[in-house]
Each structure stands twice: as C-alpha cells, then as structure tokens.
Amino acid sequence: MEMSQYLEMFIEESKEHLQACNENLLELEKNPSDLRIVNEIFRSAHTLKGMSATMGYEDTADLTHKMENVLDAIRNEKIVVSTAILDVVFTAVDHLEAMVMDIASGGTGKRDVSATVKDLNAIEKGELAVVDTAEIAATIVEKTNQHSFLTYDEFELTVISQSHEQGFNTYEISVSLREDCLLKAARVFMVFELLEKMGDVIKSSPSVDQLESEQFDTQFHVSLVTNEPADDVQKKLMKVSEVVEVVVHSVTIEQLQSRNNASPVVENENQSQSTSSSNNVAVAQNATNAPTKGVQAGNKTIRVNIERLDILMNLFEELVIDRGRLQSISSELNHSELDETVERMTRISGDLQTIILTMRMVQVETVFNRFPKMVRQLARDLNKKINLEIIGAETELDRTVIDEIGDPLVHLIRNALDHGVERPEIRVANGKPEEGTVVLRAYHSGNHVFIELEDDGAGINRDKVLNKAISKGIVTSEMAATMTDKQVFELIMASGFSTADTISDVSGRGVGLDVVKSTIESLGGFITIDSTEGKGSLFSIQLPLTLSIISVMLVEIEEEMFAIPLSSIIETAIIRSTDILNAHNQKVIDFRGKVVPLVFLDDVFSVPRDEQSDEEFLSVVIVRKGDKMAGLVVDSFVGQQEIVLKSLGNYLSSVFAISGATILGNGKVALIVDCNALIK
Amino acid sequence: MTELKAMDDLKVIVFELMNKEYVIPVSQVQSIEKMMHITRVPRTPSFVKGVINLRGVVTPIIDLRERFNLQASEANEQSRMIMIKLEDMEVGLIVDAANDVLDIPLSAIEPQPEVVGSIESEFIGGVAKLERRLLVMLQLEKVLNPIKQVI
Numbered sequence: 001m002e003m004s005q006y007l008e009m010f011i012e013e014s015k016e017h018l019q020a021c022n023e024n025l026l027e028l029e030k031n032p033s034d035l036r037i038v039n040e041i042f043r044s045a046h047t048l049k050g051m052s053a054t055m056g057y058e059d060t061a062d063l064t065h066k067m068e069n070v071l072d073a074i075r076n077e078k079i080v081v082s083t084a085i086l087d088v089v090f091t092a093v094d095h096l097e098a099m100v101m102d103i104a105s106g107g108t109g110k111r112d113v114s115a116t117v118k119d120l121n122a123i124e125k126g127e128l129a130v131v132d133t134a135e136i137a138a139t140i141v142e143k144t145n146q147h148s149f150l151t152y153d154e155f156e157l158t159v160i161s162q163s164h165e166q167g168f169n170t171y172e173i174s175v176s177l178r179e180d181c182l183l184k185a186a187r188v189f190m191v192f193e194l195l196e197k198m199g200d201v202i203k204s205s206p207s208v209d210q211l212e213s214e215q216f217d218t219q220f221h222v223s224l225v226t227n228e229p230a231d232d233v234q235k236k237l238m239k240v241s242e243v244v245e246v247v248v249h250s251v252t253i254e255q256l257q258s259r260n261n262a263s264p265v266v267e268n269e270n271q272s273q274s275t276s277s278s279n280n281v282a283v284a285q286n287a288t289n290a291p292t293k294g295v296q297a298g299n300k301t302i303r304v305n306i307e308r309l310d311i312l313m314n315l316f317e318e319l320v321i322d323r324g325r326l327q328s329i330s331s332e333l334n335h336s337e338l339d340e341t342v343e344r345m346t347r348i349s350g351d352l353q354t355i356i357l358t359m360r361m362v363q364v365e366t367v368f369n370r371f372p373k374m375v376r377q378l379a380r381d382l383n384k385k386i387n388l389e390i391i392g393a394e395t396e397l398d399r400t401v402i403d404e405i406g407d408p409l410v411h412l413i414r415n416a417l418d419h420g421v422e423r424p425e426i427r428v429a430n431g432k433p434e435e436g437t438v439v440l441r442a443y444h445s446g447n448h449v450f451i452e453l454e455d456d457g458a459g460i461n462r463d464k465v466l467n468k469a470i471s472k473g474i475v476t477s478e479m480a481a482t483m484t485d486k487q488v489f490e491l492i493m494a495s496g497f498s499t500a501d502t503i504s505d506v507s508g509r510g511v512g513l514d515v516v517k518s519t520i521e522s523l524g525g526f527i528t529i530d531s532t533e534g535k536g537s538l539f540s541i542q543l544p545l546t547l548s549i550i551s552v553m554l555v556e557i558e559e560e561m562f563a564i565p566l567s568s569i570i571e572t573a574i575i576r577s578t579d580i581l582n583a584h585n586q587k588v589i590d591f592r593g594k595v596v597p598l599v600f601l602d603d604v605f606s607v608p609r610d611e612q613s614d615e616e617f618l619s620v621v622i623v624r625k626g627d628k629m630a631g632l633v634v635d636s637f638v639g640q641q642e643i644v645l646k647s648l649g650n651y652l653s654s655v656f657a658i659s660g661a662t663i664l665g666n667g668k669v670a671l672i673v674d675c676n677a678l679i680k
Numbered sequence: 681m682t683e684l685k686a687m688d689d690l691k692v693i694v695f696e697l698m699n700k701e702y703v704i705p706v707s708q709v710q711s712i713e714k715m716m717h718i719t720r721v722p723r724t725p726s727f728v729k730g731v732i733n734l735r736g737v738v739t740p741i742i743d744l745r746e747r748f749n750l751q752a753s754e755a756n757e758q759s760r761m762i763m764i765k766l767e768d769m770e771v772g773l774i775v776d777a778a779n780d781v782l783d784i785p786l787s788a789i790e791p792q793p794e795v796v797g798s799i800e801s802e803f804i805g806g807v808a809k810l811e812r813r814l815l816v817m818l819q820l821e822k823v824l825n826p827i828k829q830v831i
Binding site for chain 2: 318650658668
C-alpha cells in the first residue's frame with residue numbers, strides 16, 4: 001500500500017490528536033481525579049499509536065505506547081496524578097509534536113527520546129513495584145487492551161462454557177493480512193474454511209458480513225472453540241498465503257466474563273460492536289453522553305490545502321480587478337444591456353467574495369490553543385500562580401491575519417506574565433488572591449476583530465515609564481509633563497524601551513513590544529493600552545477581518561488618484577474655505593462641534609500643481625484613528641470601490657503615509673493612504 | 681562545447697545611458713518593457729519615479745539617470761524599462777535604450793576601472809572591452825541597496 005497519499009492526513013490528524021492531548025492534560029492537571037479526561041487522552045494517544053505504527057513511524061509509535069502505559073496506569077488508579085508525572089507526559093507530547101513536525105517537513109520522525117522513555121518507564125514501574133498485587137491486574141488489563149476486540153453476549157458465553165466442560169479450548173485469534181493484500185475477502189474465506197475444519201467459530205470482529213465485503217483494515221479477530229492445540233491452529237493459519245501474523249490466545253470462561261464487566265473505554269475503542277448485549281448498549285449511551293469529538297464529526301467538512309485557497313483568492317483578486325475595469329468601460333459606453341450584465345456580475349462576484357473570505361476564516365482558537373501550555377510552563381519558570389482564561393476562541397479571522405498574530409500575542413502574554421502579574425507573596429501582601437488571572441478575549445465588532453489581554457497584576461507605573469523614557473531619550477521632560485496616561489502607556493511599545501529592572505529570559509530584552517506594535521500596525525490594526533496601577537492592565541488589539549480585499553473611497557488630487565480605506569472614514573463633507581480656522585498654526589474646522597485639524601493631502605504628498613487655485617469649497621474626508629480625527633482635504637471624490645490590496649514591493653518597503661497600492665479598472669496604480677500615519 | 685561556452689561567457693543585456701553602454705547579466709533581468717503610465721509615489725527619493733502595474737504586480741521604477749546623478753531627460757520612443765529581480769526585490773530601471781544581448785568572455789572583464797567618467801565608481805562592478813566597445817558592468821546590489829536607508 002502506498003503510504004505517501006495518507007501522509008498528509010496522518011500529519012493533520014496527529015497534530016489534532018496531540019493538541020487534544022495537550023488540552024486534556026491541562027484539564028487533567030486542574031481536575032486530577034477526573035478519569036474521564038484520562039480516558040480522552042488515552043483515546044487520542046491510542047489512535048496516534050495506531051496511526052504511526054501503520055505509517056511505519058516506529059519511534060513515534062513506541063513513545064506513544066510508553067505514554068499510553070502510564071496513562072493506563074493512571075486510568076486504573078495505579079498511579080495518582082501529580083505534577084511531576086504530568087511534566088513527563090508533557091515532555092513526551094512535546095517530543096511527539098517535534099517528531100510529527102519532523103515528518104511533516106520531510107524527515108523520518110526519528111528523535112532521541114530515551115530520557116523521556118526512561119522517565120515514563122520509571123513512573124510506570126515505580127508505582128507498580130509498590131502496589132504488588134496491582135502488577136498482575138495491570139498485566140491483565142494490558143492484555144485486555146490488546147486482545148479485547150471481542151465481546152460476547154450471554155448466548156455465546158454459554159456456548160463457550162459448555163464446550164469447556166466437554167474439554168474443548170477457546171482461542172482468540174488475531175489474523176493480520178499483508179498490507180498490500182489484494183483479495184482480502186478470499187483470504188478471509190480461506191482462513192474461515194480452515195477454522196471451520198478445526199472447530200467452531202463463535203464470533204468474529206469485524207462481523208463475517210463485514211469481512212466478506214472487505215470492510216476491515218488488515219487485521220481481524222475470531223474466537224474459535226476447538227480441541228486442537230493452539231500451536232497447530234497457528235501453524236495451519238500461517239499456511240494461508242498473504243497472512244503475515246497469527247496470534248492465538250487461549251482464554252478461559254472466567255476471563256471472558258470478567259472482561260464483559262471491564263472498563264467501557266476498552267470496548268469503546270472497539271470499532272465494531274456487533275453484539276447486542278445489554279453491556280454494549282450502556283457503552284453506547286456512555287459515548288453519547290461524553291462530550292467527545294464525535295459530535296464534531298457530524299459537520300460535513302473537507303480538508304482543503306491552504307495553498308489552494310490562496311490560489312483561489314489570487315484568482316479572485318484578478319477577477320475583482322477586471323470587474324473594476326468592466327465597470328468603468330460600461331459606464332463610458334452607456335449601454336443599458338451591458339450595464340445590466342455588469343451589475344449582475346458585480347453582485348455575483350460580491351457573493352463569491354463573501355464565500356471565499358469566509359472559507360479562509362479560521363477560528364482564533366488555532367492560535368490560542370497553544371497558550372495554556374505556554375502559560376503553565378512560564379508560570380512555573382517564574383514561580384507565579386497564573387490562571388489563563390480564554391474567552392471567544394471561536395471568533396473567526398482571516399488566515400493571513402491569524403498567521404501574523406501569533407507571535408505578537410506570545411510577546412504580550414509573556415509580558416503580562418513577567419511584568420504584569422506579581423509574585424504570589426506580593427499579591428497576598430496587596431490583598432489580592434494568590435493566583436493571578438490573565439484573560440485572553442476575542443470578539444467581533446463591526447468590520448473588526450478585537451483581541452484583548454487583561455491581567456489583574458501590578459499595572460503600569462506612569463512615573464517609572466516616564467523616567468525611563470526620558471533617560472532613554474525617547475521623550476523630553478517637557479513633553480512628558482503634558483502627556484496623557486494613554487500616551488505614556490504607549491511609550492512602553494517604543495523601540496529600545498524595557499522597564500523590567502532585571503533582564504529575564506522571558507521578556508525584557510526591549511525588543512518585544514515595539515515589534516508587537518509594528519506587526520499589528522502592518523496588519524492594519526491598532527494596539528491600545530489601558531492600565532490602573534495596582535489593579536492591572538488591558539492590552540487591546542483591533543484588527544481588520546481581512547487583509548486582501550478592502551473597500552476604499554477613491555479621491556482625486558490633480559491628476560493623481562488615491563484610495564482611502566472606508567474603515568477609517570467617518571464621513572465626507574464639502575466645506576467653505578471661509579470656515580477654516582487657524583489654531584496654533586494648524587488649520588482646523590469646526591465639525592459637528594468638534595475641532596478637527598485639516599491635512600492638505602496635496603501638500604503632504606507634494607502633488608505637482610499647475611497653479612495655486614483658491615477654491616471656494618473644499619472636499620474633506622473626515623478620518624479617524626482611535627478617538628482622534630482629521631480632515632483630509634482633496635480635490636474631488638471619485639467614488640467607493642472594492643479594491644485588492646497590493647504591496648509596493650520590497651524595494652519601497654516603508655513609504656510615509658502610504659500603506660500599499662491597488663490596480664484600478666483602467667490598469668493604473670492608485671496608492672492607498674495610511675490614515676494612521678497622518679493623524680498625530 | 682556549448683557547456684564550455686556557458687562557463688566562459690557571461691550573457692548580458694546591453695543598454696544605453698548618456699551615450700555610454702552598460703551591461704547587466706541576463707540572469708537578473710526579467711523583461712524589458714516600453715514606457716507606460718507611472719504612478720508617482722510621494723516622499724521617496726527623486727530617482728524613484730513611482731510604481732507601475734506590471735501584469736498585475738505593482739513594481740517600483742527607478743530612473744537610472746537620476747540615480748547616477750546624470751542630467752535628467754524626457755522619456756522618448758527609445759526609452760525602456762528593464763525589469764530586474766534581485767533576491768526578493770523586483771524593480772524596473774529606466775534607461776535611454778536597450779538594444780543588445782551579448783556574450784562577453786569572462787576574460788574580457790577587468791575588475792576595477794580607473795576612469796569611470798561621471799558615474800560614481802561604487803556602482804560599477806567591472807569594465808569589459810569588446811573590440812571597440814567599452815561596456816560598463818553595473819553592480820545592481822549597490823544600485824538598489826542604499827535606498828532602504830534613505831526612506
């Protein structure tokens with residue numbers, strides 16, 4: 001069987017299972033007595049083991065197996081969950097992640113995990129040695145795990161017990177076929193024929209019907225009542241061609257009966273429950289009650305390679321450009337039928353755009369879910385007690401934004417943990433609960449997504465920040481006196497600024513927060529900081545829903561066309577030039593009771609003018625950045641349009657007040673105005 | 681034979697600037713375009729003429745005359761934009777004319793020219809003498825680099 005076609009699926013699913021392991025382990029740490037969680041982890045680990053063994057990644061399978069043993073012991077209450085044990089399991093999961101990543105990047109998935117394996121073994125053995133009687137029980141459980149593929153109803157049990165009385169043996173036989181076996185049904189038939197000659201087949205898993213229609217992988221299990229010795233049975237079966245392995249186990253009726261009362265998980269793992277015993281019904285109910293991933297499987301989804309979505313998006317961008325071109329042509333031609341068609345096309349492509357954009361939406365969960373583990377580790381490193389709350393992980397964002405937002409958030413969380421939340425003893429002294437709370441919140445609002453990080457730590461000390469900023473030459477002391485709290489807080493994101501007195505591993509190299517700020521701004525977002533000293537801080541990030549296609553207002557200055565993103569426009573206005581007032585050498589207007597400074601775009605962009613014209617009326621676009629406003633003076637408004645955001649290329653990486661470019665319907669390039677840079 | 685030739689020769693594009701001939705290795709050239717509408721980008725050095733729409737890609741354009749502090753001139757029928765790609769940068773260079781593709785034997789290239797006229801020598805990687813022609817080889821890295829700090 002060619003494995004490479006499954007490789008992608010293997011990697012994806014492994015990642016999912018590892019993530020599930022991580023999440024559940026964290027959950028387990030909070031509720032160490034909840035065995036349901038252990039079962040969840042066990043199930044993920046078990047699936048992972050099976051998959052990696054099938055794919056031939058022995059190291060992965062091996063390590064998972066060791067991990068599984070420990071989990072099994074926990075599940076059977078041989079080992080009590082402790083942080084030390086969880087640490088080892090976490091390390092094992094880390095190793096597994098690294099292995100899967102290695103496989104994903106074309107490696108072999110090999111990795112030196114002997115230390116972790118030793119630890120796992122030690123945990124398993126150490127506990128087993130203490131509980132002597134449990135050892136036997138554990139081995140039985142293990143056996144049950146491997147060969148518990150068959151369960152029997154009462155009738156079958158009666159048959160078995162009766163044949164035992166008559167001196168027959170019962171064997172459970174696992175038959176494995178070669179992976180490239182072509183005629184599985186035929187082999188099954190041959191095996192069964194042999195078995196029937198030797199005795200009676202009581203039961204098979206999967207059922208005979210499924211076996212005959214080849215609805216099984218490469219392995220199946222049968223139980224046989226016969227008077228032949230186990231060795232003979234095995235040898236005879238091995239004669240069937242394409243059978244690679246036959247394992248024969250002798251079972252007693254007591255074992256079988258006790259197994260029927262065994263833990264439900266073992267049976268849950270069994271994929272085909274063809275028996276109708278009351279026991280199994282109970283299991284089925286269990287499964288529906290448990291909040292397993294099975295519920296999610298109900299959604300009909302397919303996996304699509306992200307590259308294909310990107311290609312689709314690029315093609316659609318081309319289409320949007322051509323749509324713009326068509327629109328401008330049709331408006332020139334003034335042909336009613338053409339107009340109608342273009343209008344229809346515009347509507348349809350609008351719908352198409354919505355669908356493509358939602359297809360590219362990813363839940364922020366994909367970024368958030370790595371934080372709990374990180375916080376746990378950091379809190380331990382820093383000797384702090386921290387509870388991370390995540391709210392709104394289901395909020396969706398464009399994939400391009402998701403890709404970029406991870407690192408800034410890591411910085412912010414590290415910062416909150418290191419500088420924000422105080423040490424437990426200080427917290428207690430300040431009358432706060434010993435455990436600090438960090439809330440990571442995501443929600444939609446209008447065309448934006450907000451991600452907030454709130455901690456109940458020390459907050460920001462205004463004077464400390466100002467002194468530092470002055471000593472670093474970021475602000476002058478005169479400027480410092482007039483700054484608002486918000487402005488002061490923003491200083492901590494200036495480059496070369498770090499307030500921690502000692503430099504720690506976690507944060508405090510002074511490169512973190514300014515990178516955060518510039519990354520977020522490059523995504524078209526803002527970051528604001530709110531803080532009350534002694535109470536905590538709130539970092540709020542505002543991000544656009546998508547980056548590639550935006551609505552803009554096109555404006556004209558002389559011959560040049562500029563695009564202003566609608567997201568920052570409040571409204572447009574025509575004002576009389578006599579309404580312009582002067583305040584501190586700055587031209588302002590009184591706009592709805594607010595004083596709004598004017599920015600003459602022709603000056604800022606030094607647009608070449610033939611003659612200085614003194615128009616009686618001025619066209620003004622009122623834009624905002626946070627709660628500040630400005631009026632951009634332009635020559636005329638052209639109209640609103642959907643445009644595709646393009647970069648100016650790497651050569652012109654940072655041009656003042658220009659955030660990018662777009663291609664208009666006429667094939668010309670228009671520059672996109674970065675309003676944030678224009679508002680001081 | 682052909683392989684040997686490829687080893688010994690450097691295939692270059694020849695272009696003209698102020699009646700002098702310059703060359704760029706063909707491997708760095710993406711295409712040669714006729715002049716088209718250039719959108720000015722404000723607040724950039726004067727030699728950055730702006731950006732063009734090159735088949736859907738927004739590409740910056742540099743006037744090589746102004747880059748070398750030569751006398752500026754109006755674009756005419758002969759003017760061309762040589763689109764080059766250097767590492768991850770794609771830039772177009774405006775030249776007076778682009779008229780030839782040549783194989784220069786590596787042996788004909790002399791490293792450091794003594795007299796280079798009005799062009800600052802920092803942009804020049806070497807000079808090739810070919811019969812009667814004097815070809816100046818440009819160092820594109822130098823031509824394109826400093827702007828990053830300028831802005």
